[in-house]
Amino acid sequence: MSRFTGRVAVVTGAAQGIGAATALRLAEEGAAVAVVDLTAERAQGTADAIAAKGGTARAYGCDVADHEAVAAVFAEVVRDLGGLHVLVNNAGITRDNLFFRMPRSDWDAVLTVNLTSAFNCAQAAQAYMVEQRYGRIVSLSSRSALGNRGQANYAAAKAGIQGLTATLAIELGPYGITANAVAPGYIATAMTAATAERVGSTAEEHQRLAAERTPLRRVGQPEEVAAVVAFLASDDASYVSGQTLYVNGGAR
Known part of the structure; x- marks a missing residue:
């Protein structure tokens, strides 16, 4: 497919996980x-x-919680x-803790990196x-937007x-811009x-327990989220806007 030929995409938090998978998927499609x-060094592996x-990519370092730094790096992207x-x-980041133990610094950090950064960008x-x-x-966003024990900060940011x-x-639609x-x-x-380590488990055991609670009886992979992001970023979704699409194997 070449749904993004001639398009320039910015992916934040793209050094690993869902961000890296999304950057790769968009590049594969042109x-x-x-x-x-x-830091640019962290981003370079994905680039x-x-x-x-055979794709085209450049690595950029930016603290996306810094409004002025974001404006500067986006101008650089457009030039490059x-x-x-x-x-x-x-x-995004997590700083998990039960609500009554959560330090204000962890609340601020998660709201800033997960929500304010999206505003800035x-x-x-x-x-x-x-x-x-x-x-x-x-x-x-995240399924945690619906509430999740030990994640008051993360849940609030993702609901935001x-x-x-x-x-x-609503505000950008008249200009041909979709937001999802x-x-x-x-x-x-x-x-x-x-998260598994925080609760005293291994990643494998944590995933096994999560899979048992999921109708599809498995956990998801970053590439599966990237595929949905690519759809929403493409012209195939040209009349889809203002939506939140849950990618959670049917969990409720």
Whole structure:
């Protein structure tokens, strides 16, 4: 497929996991991809993997929680790659703890990296998208947006992504820009492995227990989320906007 030929995509938090899988998928379908992570060195591995498959990518370092830094790096992307058509807000962290034990610093960190960064990136991207009357914004929410023990901060941030997405769809729609969110369930990533370690389990055992609670009886893979992100970022989804699509194997 070549749904993104001639398009430039920015993917944040793209050094590993869902972000890396999404960057690879968009590049495989023809996009020139700006691989963004906290440092360019972290992002370079994904950019190299794209180049090894014949794709076009550049690695960029940026603290997406920094509004001015985001504006600067997006301007650099436009200069380097020739535009900005797709934004995937994927950057995120966890700082899990029960609510009564959660330090304010962990609340602030997770809200800033998971939610404020999406505001920063969307605000920077829309300036280019409005001018060209075209754009696709896809942000990563989570099943945890519905509530999850030990994740008051993460749940609040991911619920905020859904509200932000719905509002962006309303305000930016008249300019040919769609905004959607993807809410994964349990996906086998370094982040879920870290959660397993936090609760005194192994990644394998944690995944086995999660699979038992999932109708499809398995956990998801980053590539499966990337496929949904690619759909929402493509013109196949040109009349889909303001939606949150759960990718969770049928879990309720």
